[in-house]
Amino acid sequence: MEQFKEKVARIEKIIYPVTKFVHMIATVFLVFMTLLTTANVFARFIYKPIKGSYELLSYSSAMLIFFSLGYAQIKKEYISVSFIVDQWSPKIQSILDMVTHFITSILMAVASWQMVVHAKRLFEGHNVTVDLGIPIYIFAYAASVGLLIFALAIFLDFLKSIVKVVET
Numbered sequence: 004m005e006q007f008k009e010k011v012a013r014i015e016k017i018i019y020p021v022t023k024f025v026h027m028i029a030t031v032f033l034v035f036m037t038l039l040t041t042a043n044v045f046a047r048f049i050y051k052p053i054k055g056s057y058e059l060l061s062y063s064s065a066m067l068i069f070f071s072l073g074y075a076q077i078k079k080e081y082i083s084v085s086f087i088v089d090q091w092s093p094k095i096q097s098i099l100d101m102v103t104h105f106i107t108s109i110l111m112a113v114a115s116w117q118m119v120v121h122a123k124r125l126f127e128g129h130n131v132t133v134d135l136g137i138p139i140y141i142f143a144y145a146a147s148v149g150l151l152i153f154a155l156a157i158f159l160d161f162l163k164s165i166v167k168v169v170e171t
Contacts, residue, residue: 022152025149025152026070026073032066032070033067035063036063043056055134058137062142066146068149069150071149100164101165104161107157108160118146122140125143
């Protein structure tokens with residue numbers, strides 16, 4: 004079991020910096036959104052709104068969300084409703100966590116894969132945004148990366164929950 008713990012620790016040392024880096028990119032999108040919104044408000048007063056600002060804000064918010072998921076998982080910054088599960092024994096809670104993390108990591112990996120499939124269709128269809136003509140497939144591929152990192156972060160929690168089940 005000690006070897007398994009060491010491998011989990013090594014995997015964590017890889018996944019954590021990746022999630023942190025992608026989260027930093029999400030922060031850049033947030034700053035961009037703030038600056039664009041502020042500039043757009045001033046532009047409305049002076050002359051007219053910035054062309055394509057709605058598109059840029061929409062896709063930037065999507066990138067902000069997808070690029071923050073993995074980091075939120077690593078930091079456990081999500082809402083968990085567990086009033087029923089809290090009454091169960093620690094062993095049962097650990098087993099439930101293990102099963103939940105496994106299923107969720109698989110679902111997110113499949114979602115990432117399907118996002119790649121969708122991005123390929125967007126690329127082949129030459130789909131672009133209406134106002135600025137930005138290729139949409141770029142955002143779909145980026146979202147698939149965010150989902151994959153999220154799936155890896157959840158899988159890391161699955162591995163940690165195996166250790167917890169064995170130790171309880």
